[in-house]
Amino acid sequence: MMEDDDGILHKEKSRLELVTVDNAGTDNRPLQIPKEIWLLVDHLFKNASRQEDLFQTPGTQGELQQIFDCLDTSIPQTIPGSNHSVAExxxxxxxALPEPVICYELHVRCLETSFDSRSxxxxxxxxxxxxxNVFKYLMAFLRELLKHSEExxxxxxxxxxxxxxxxxxxPPNLVGRQTQNDRxxxxxxxxxxLTSGDDD
Known part of the structure; x- marks a missing residue:
């Protein structure tokens, strides 16, 4: 399913096609998210929840190229490459998203309220x-990974x-001006x- 421009994350090279997916087992409401994010997260959820050093061991250039070529086609049956390459x-x-998942306009407010979970x-x-939707999907996935932290x-x-x-x-006007406190x-x-039970 496609959504109007106000709800679509854009990428320089290609527009992100939205797919409707189940909410990673967290509830029954379907989410509309970009297919690339869904495919990568779904692969990692199914194959790498217990993978040691995920996001810390780099993938290989050849596998990364294969993965991006695969994502540029329609929805593939499987994603090539190691779990580390898929994670990278x-x-x-x-x-690469020109506008991050948390929009630039909310950046400063997010920093100001980071101590207050309700805000x-x-x-x-x-x-x-x-x-x-992408934020919630990613948080649900990362919380799932943390359930297997011993492994x-x-x-x-x-x-x-x-x-x-x-x-x-x-945002671009603040790049290079971030303090350690901001980070x-x-x-x-x-x-x-990540440490709360839910993000609603």
Whole structure:
């Protein structure tokens, strides 16, 4: 299903096609999210929940190219490459979005309210629908990974640090002007969602 421009995340090279998917087993409401994110997360959810060093071991250039070629086609049956390459492809994809999942206009407010979980949830509810769906989908997936932390060696602080830099990127006018405190508050914002039971 497609959604109007106000709800679509855009990518420089190609528009993101939205697909309706089940909400990663968290509830019965379907989500509309970009197919690339759904395919990568679904693959990792099914094949890499217990994978050690996920998001820490880089993929290979050859496998990454195969993955991106595969995603540029229709919805593939399987994604090629190792779990590490698929995980890196997800990070690259999120970093390449011209507008991050948490929109630039909410960036400063997210930092200001990072200590208050209720305010954080209210801000997420103000995101355009597709951005909000992607955020919820990713948080549900990362919380699922944390359930297997004894095996995959992941912890909430590491995931919050990594994903804050992708999901809560500073707007262009603030790039290079971020303080250590700003970065810590961005990590704290994501950390609160990873350690809570739900993001509603």
């Amino acid at each position: 492809a997800l990070l690259i994809f999120l970093e 954080c949830r209210q801000l997420i509810s103000q995101l355009p629908r597709c951005h909000r 995959n060696k992941l912890d909430a602080k590491m995931l919050a640090t990594l994903f804050a830099s992708l999901l809560l990127r500073p 810590q508050r961005a990590v704290g914002f994501i950390y609160g969602f």
